[in-house]
Amino acid sequence: MSLFFATVFYFGFVYVVRGLAFVDSAKTEHSHCVCVPFWQCKEDFSGLEDDLGVMDIRSVFDDKVSAPCTDDLDVCCKVECGKGSGSASVYIGDKMYYAISEQATSSRIMGETRNAEFAEFPWMLGILKGRTFKCGASLIHPKVAVTAAHCVSSKAIYTVRAGEWNWEEKTEPLEHQDRAVDKVIFHSDFQPESLQNDIALLVMKLPFKLTSNVGVVCIPTRNSDVDMRKCVATGWGKNSFKKGTYQPILKKIDLPLIQRNKCEFALRRSRLGPTFALHRSFMCAGGERNRDTCKGDGGSPLMCPLVDQPDRYQQVGIVSWGLTCGLANTPGVYVNVVIFSDWIDKQMRDLGFDTQLYRY
Template identity: 45%
Template sequence: MPHYLCINDMVVTNGTELFEWRISEKLVCGNLEMPCCADDAMKYLHSASNEDQSEEIDSSEDHEDENEVTDEGTALNEGKCGYRKQQNTATRIIDGDEAQPNEYPWVVGIFFRLSSGNLRYIGGGSLIHESVIMTAAHFLLQLTPEQLVIRAGEHDILDTTVDKKRQERNVTNIILHENLDANSLINDIALIVLEKSFKLTEAVNTVCLPPQSVQTDKNVMCTTGGWGKNAADRHGKYQAKLKKVDLPIVERGKCENLLRKTRLGPYYNLDNSLMCAGGGKRDTCKGDGGSPLFCKIPHDSERFYQTGIVAGGIGCGRKVPGMYVNVAHFTNWISQQLGFINLHLKPQNVLQYELFD
């Protein structure tokens, strides 16, 4: 077999060092402020209306404190998770559509604070509690809480004008899964604890979590949103405005067989902490890491629950499905970790099994 499928005379069955992380190339650098990478997450952001703007977001023109956030939608369906504002038809991530502003109010942007005070986008996440963000762990390994800033109610990350729907928070703690293996994407989950809670509004809301071990049915169409590349090659550009793409869930056995036909080799085993979605031209890519994959609740289609977290894959926009953290594998872990820091999920934020029967 190929030499790269052997480590210490053992067959590689978990894809160690063979997956491509879906993080901004900027994080490949040891020093986040050194321009050592060819693809700077902000340098190549393209938007016809933003071509002449600065490559970095200036946080000095910051937004009002949460106490000044508009009250519009504050009673958002009595604060229930997974609700969103009803949207008009979208305008026409890879081959994705531009999301309407705040169409998915649980999608957040994760930023790195430069020494200049400016912010640089590094990945996505989801709001699962007013004070907690869920995301992929692998792109946080180099970072400390003090370096991170979270934005909710975000749409255009190059827009520096005051937006009362946008809220910004600092971070006090990063909780990585204790059995994380970043090279194989196993247990690739992290929780980010905020210094101050987000205020839930029409533009900012939590997403529901599935009950432990529930499986999203194959071929169900789910949605992911992010600010990542729109192509895998050097022509791919990071997105200024949030993009969304609908992807089908791929059955585990089928996904494992497809992955075994790639460089992962014929002995690859899909870990229970992972799941698959996509497998065509429409896909997530670099810069989408940590973003949520969410689906309509089977017996409550007005709401959404999160089934996956963008992790990695074999290229982007190919016939091979993308790899996502299997959120239902970690529901109990999430509740346990929050309990350790005296935070608790609302009972209604973790769905009941009956909604999936």
């Protein structure tokens, strides 16, 4: 499925991450971190000075993180799920590199979608079957991605790409990373015909390195507090159902969540008929003409900002299915991620992975 868009270009900055300190243990607090220059770890610089006001940046986090950084100017900064760099430019060393984007005056194709900024959604992944783009996904752990079950097969060989932004550009500020999929874990109740329980986890053979453009998204619990009016979907899918083309630059579109009864009523008025019942594993968003996800966006995340931290996102949905694309009064249908929160935790514990990394 795809996104209709108008381009917008923002300027800002992020710093390059110099390395990764990675300890995978559910029992270790702050077990995942990225090594960054000390001035980047906290916006207010708190916690970086001792009682005498003298910085000891080599041992600041010794009591929290068991994997120290090798550079004397670096500290091991805790990974925060659902938080992107949100910038179109990146410092590498002392030089700034600008991400390549379309001009802000580019013509609008359909709706109000627009280019995502470089590293704005660092958990956004692309699934490749051979050299062919298959679907989207999102990173919840350096070795685990979540996607729609209909996107993958247990018999096929897949590669997952993280840190990608523009598939046609080879001079992006930071390189993308590719990892081979070792295992696909399908929900046991997944129904390929109806797409009920349309969720799967992809386990990588090797972990991704967490950097400015590769991060993890938050997975909500039942008591999560998100702003349902400001949700956003991302993807590289087609911009039209019949004659559309896949988009090289990651697109984003604002899609408010739709109440379940209103969604079911709208779908019953379609060709699905008056007896259609929306399965509990689904939720809905959108419903405005020409503002929708479309073919190729399957498996991609639908995210809502936290009420108390609007710059951080929880993934509430996974692009699953819809009736063509962009029909008025016909919402898109997404996997309801929150009801699978416990299932995700169980699979992660069975794998021996930390379940707190993707929790807010």
